[in-house]
Amino acid sequence: MGHHFTTHAERFDLRGKRALVTGGTRGIGMMIARGLLQAGARVVISSRDAEACAQAEERLSEFGEVRAIPADLSRHDECRRLSGLVTADAERLDILVNNAGALWDEPLETFPDEAWDTVVDLNLKSPFWLVQALLPALRAAGTADDPARVVNIGSIAALHIPQRPNYSYSSSKAALHQLTRVLAKELGPQHITVNAVAPGPFPSAMMAATLDEMGEAIAAAAPLGRIGRDDDMAGVAVFLASRAGAYLTGTVIPVDGGIATTA
Numbered sequence: 003m004g005h006h007f008t009t010h011a012e013r014f015d016l017r018g019k020r021a022l023v024t025g026g027t028r029g030i031g032m033m034i035a036r037g038l039l040q041a042g043a044r045v046v047i048s049s050r051d052a053e054a055c056a057q058a059e060e061r062l063s064e065f066g067e068v069r070a071i072p073a074d075l076s077r078h079d080e081c082r083r084l085s086g087l088v089t090a091d092a093e094r095l096d097i098l099v100n101n102a103g104a105l106w107d108e109p110l111e112t113f114p115d116e117a118w119d120t121v122v123d124l125n126l127k128s129p130f131w132l133v134q135a136l137l138p139a140l141r142a143a144g145t146a147d148d149p150a151r152v153v154n155i156g157s158i159a160a161l162h163i164p165q166r167p168n169y170s171y172s173s174s175k176a177a178l179h180q181l182t183r184v185l186a187k188e189l190g191p192q193h194i195t196v197n198a199v200a201p202g203p204f205p206s207a208m209m210a211a212t213l214d215e216m217g218e219a220i221a222a223a224a225p226l227g228r229i230g231r232d233d234d235m236a237g238v239a240v241f242l243a244s245r246a247g248a249y250l251t252g253t254v255i256p257v258d259g260g261i262a263t264t265a
C-alpha cells in the first residue's frame with residue numbers, strides 16, 4: 003500500500019471541515035471552538051442563552067466562520083432540532099464536540115432529586131442524542147483514511163474521587179467515558195472515531211467558585227503547578243479532530259497537569 007506523508011501543516015489542518023461545539027459560548031467550549039476555527043474549520047456553537055450565543059459568535063468571528071444557534075440540549079427534541087439546523091445546508095458533519103455540561107454540588111444529606119435529572123440529562127443523555135441525530139451526517143463525512151470525529155468532554159472527576167460533593171456529576175462523567183468506548187467500538191467500522199477528553203481545572207463559570215476559593219492551592223498541588231489554559235484545551239481538540247488524531251478511538255485523555263494521572 004502507498005504511504006502518504008503529510009506535511010506538518012496538513013496534519014493539523016481543518017480547512018473544509020464542519021464542526022459543532024455544544025456549549026461553545028464560554029469556558030472550555032469556547033476554547034475548543036476557537037482552536038477549531040484557527041485550524042480552519044467552520045464551526046457551529048450552541049447554548050441555551052440566545053444573547054450569549056450572539057455575543058460569542060461575534061467574539062469568535064475574528065478567528066473564522068462561526069455560527070451560533072440557541073438550543074436547550076438537555077431536551078431530546080432540542081437536540082434533534084439543532085441537528086436538523088446544523089445539517090440543513092450540508093448533510094455532512096466532520097466533528098462533533100459534546101461539551102455542554104452542568105455541575106451540581108451539594109452535601110449528601112440534602113442532595114436533591116433534581117440534581118440527578120438536570121445533570122444526567124445534559125452530561126450523559128444529550129451527547130447520546132446528538133450522536134444519534136447526527137449519525138447520518140457523521141457517516142457521510144468520515145472515510146477510512148480520515149474518519150469523522152466525536153469528542154466527548156468528560157472530567158477527571160470520573161478518574162479520581164473529587165473533593166466536592168458532586169455525586170451526579172462525577173457519575174455522569176464516568177458513564178460518558180464508558181459511552182465513549184461503547185460507541186467507539188460500534189462506530190469505528192463506520193469511519194467515525196469517538197474519544198473523550200477529561201479536563202482538570204480550567205477557568206470557567208462552572209469552576210469560578212471553586213477556583214476563587216482554592217485555585218492557588220489546586221495549582222500548587224498539581225505536578226505542573228498551574229491550572230489549565232486556553233491553549234491546553236485547543237491543542238487536544240485540534241489534535242483529536244485532525245489527521246494527527248485519526249488513529250485514536252475509545253480513549254479518555256486526561257488534560258489535567260498531572261492532578262488525577264499522578265494521584
Ligand SMILES: NC(=O)c1ccc[n+]([C@@H]2O[C@H](COP(=O)([O-])OP(=O)(O)OC[C@H]3O[C@@H](n4cnc5c(N)ncnc54)[C@H](OP(=O)(O)O)[C@@H]3O)[C@@H](O)[C@H]2O)c1
Pocket residue numbers: 024025026027028029030031048049050051054073074075076101102103104124155156157158200201202203204205206207208209
Ligand atoms: N472547567 C473545568 O474545570 C472543567 C473540568 C472538567 C470538565 N469540565 C467539563 O467541560 C464542559 C464545559 O464546562 P465549563 O467549565 O466550560 O462550563 P461553563 O462555563 O458553565 O459552560 C457550559 C456551557 O454549556 C452551556 N449549557 C449549559 N446548559 C446547557 C443546556 N441545557 N443546553 C445547551 N447548552 C448548555 C452553557 O451555556 P448556557 O448557560 O447559555 O446554556 C455554556 O456554554 C462541561 O462538560 C464540564 O463538565 C469542565
